Amino acid sequence: AQKITQTQPGMFVQEKEAVTLDCTYDTSDQSYGLFWYKQPSSGEMIFLIYQGSYDEQNATEGRYSLNFQKARKSANLVISASQLGDSAMYFCAMRPGGYQKVTFGTGTKLQVIP
Amino acid sequence: DVKVTQSSRYLVKRTGEKVFLECVQDMDHENMFWYRQDPGLGLRLIYFSYDVKMKEKGDIPEGYSVSREKKERFSLILESASTNQTSMYLCASSLLGQEQNQPQHFGDGTRLSIL
Numbered sequence: 001a002q003k004i005t006q007t008q009p010g011m012f013v014q015e016k017e018a019v020t021l022d023c024t025y026d027t028s029d030q031s032y033g034l035f036w037y038k039q040p041s042s043g044e045m046i047f048l049i050y051q052g053s054y055d056e057q058n059a060t061e062g063r064y065s066l067n068f069q070k071a072r073k074s075a076n077l078v079i080s081a082s083q084l085g086d087s088a089m090y091f092c093a094m095r096p097g098g099y100q101k102v103t104f105g106t107g108t109k110l111q112v113i114p
Numbered sequence: 115d116v117k118v119t120q121s122s123r124y125l126v127k128r129t130g131e132k133v134f135l136e137c138v139q140d141m142d143h144e145n146m147f148w149y150r151q152d153p154g155l156g157l158r159l160i161y162f163s164y165d166v167k168m169k170e171k172g173d174i175p176e177g178y179s180v181s182r183e184k185k186e187r188f189s190l191i192l193e194s195a196s197t198n199q200t201s202m203y204l205c206a207s208s209l210l211g212q213e214q215n216q217p218q219h220f221g222d223g224t225r226l227s228i229l
Contacts (some may be wrong), residue, residue: 033215045220052215091156100145100164102218106156
């Protein structure tokens with residue numbers, strides 16, 4: 001069974017600072033994909049970034065980067081230069097290779113302070 | 115862009131009613147999913163479907179059923195609504211395939227209250 005753990009229920013960050021949201025996962029599969037989603041207060045889930053288990057480079061998408069440490073089974077999201085619009089829930093998720101189901105973590109609520 | 119549309123943003127129903135939540139996607143995705151989101155519990159999979167008339171139970175299927183008569187539409191049915199089914203319901207779709215890099219695309223969610 002797959003499991004995603006997000007240990008930070010809530011976090012604060014000052015505007016323009018960088019912030020790291022933690023995610024650890026548990027799987028016996030060798031091939032898998034890791035995703036981060038953002039959910040603003042309006043409710044829609046927005047896909048942010050993807051990391052494959054065989055990718056040698058850490059994924060980056062604009063101000064988002066993924067600090068992938070395979071041996072430690074962690075996939076932390078780093079947001080650089082935080083903006084007020086980054087205030088939202090953030091979910092880490094994993095999909096094993098060859099399977100359609102995705103397992104989500106419990107989420108981290110990020111609040112950006114002016 | 116992929117568009118996943120859920121029929122209602124807010125819905126209020128009474129205990130014992132049969133409730134239908136509808137979801138339509140416009141990108142010809144094979145996979146469709148229904149999740150329930152509760153504070154502190156994240157997203158939990160209720161059912162998913164990888165083809166018309168095909169369905170598989172997720173982690174919390176009890177009290178729910180689904181219908182997929184057409185590829186673009188996936189319905190979640192609460193057979194006899196109960197107050198513990200008050201929650202946020204999210205529909206998602208994705209491409210079928212061995213590639214695990216396909217993200218799920220979500221609707222805006224339905225906040226369902228059972229009184």
